[in-house]
Amino acid sequence: MHNSKKIQNMFETYEEIKHTQKDLDHNQDNAKDPHAKKAFDYAIRILSLRDYSIYKMKKKLQERKFSEDIIEKTIQKLLDYNYLREEEFTRIRIKQFLVKGYANSYIKQKLMQEHLNADDQTIDQIRDEQNLGHNKQLYYLIEKKLRYKEIPTEFIPKQKLRNKLCSFLATKGYNYSEINTALNEFIN
Numbered sequence: 134m135h136n137s138k139k140i141q142n143m144f145e146t147y148e149e150i151k152h153t154q155k156d157l158d159h160n161q162d163n164a165k166d167p168h169a170k171k172a173f174d175y176a177i178r179i180l181s182l183r184d185y186s187i188y189k190m191k192k193k194l195q196e197r198k199f200s201e202d203i204i205e206k207t208i209q210k211l212l213d214y215n216y217l218r219e220e221e222f223t224r225i226r227i228k229q230f231l232v233k234g235y236a237n238s239y240i241k242q243k244l245m246q247e248h249l250n251a252d253d254q255t256i257d258q259i260r261d262e263q264n265l266g267h268n269k270q271l272y273y274l275i276e277k278k279l280r281y282k283e284i285p286t287e288f289i290p291k292q293k294l295r296n297k298l299c300s301f302l303a304t305k306g307y308n309y310s311e312i313n314t315a316l317n318e319f320i321n
Contacts, residue, residue: 172199172207177216184222187212188248223249227259234270239306271307271315284320295320 172194179185179193187208194204211217226249230240237256244251260267278298285291295316302312 166203168199169203169206172197172203173210176207176211180211180216184225185217186222186247186249187217187219190217219249223251224259227251227256228263231256231260231263231265231270234274234305236267236271236306236308236311238308242306268311268315271302271311272318274302274305275315275319279319291320 175197176190176194180190185193190208190211191204194207199207208217223244226244226247227240230243235243237253240256241251241253257267275298278301282294285294298316298320299309299312302315303309
């Protein structure tokens with residue numbers, strides 16, 4: 134009985150030493166490499182100003198000329214601490230695009246440029262949460278553009294206005310059939 138307690142105490146002591154050694158190794162890594170600490174501190178500082186995706190954070194750290202190894206370790210540490218939240222960042226970006234009146238196709242294209250992914254279902258869900266219906270946004274944009282304009286009665290000026298609105302709405306990502314249907318309600 135006495136030997137088993139002795140063995141158990143030795144095992145617990147060994148585990149404590151192992152745990153302490155890990156902490157020391159971690160602190161020594163930071164002491165050995167002040168660049169790792171600088172990279173992490175910089176990442177925390179810019180995250181305090183706004184959220185970043187993993188891709189954008191890597192770009193920011195690369196701009197500061199940190200090595201790829203330090204960047205990867207910093208990104209992993211930020212993920213471990215849950216400071217980089219890719220899904221939440223994607224939702225925020227989608228909300229920003231929706232408020233500006235962009236269509237799903239445009240939003241997905243912009244997200245791809247930022248190395249983020251979202252499907253139509255996710256975008257529509259966020260649109261519903263924000264009470265920004267697809268057609269509601271389209272009609273709002275048309276009303277906004279026509280707010281101080283008088284709709285011409287002659288064919289050619291009316292067609293010019295229609296083409297101008299069509300081009301504007303196409304840059305927002307709406308397809309021609311949606312635009313045409315909506316414009317028919319405003320410009321006869």
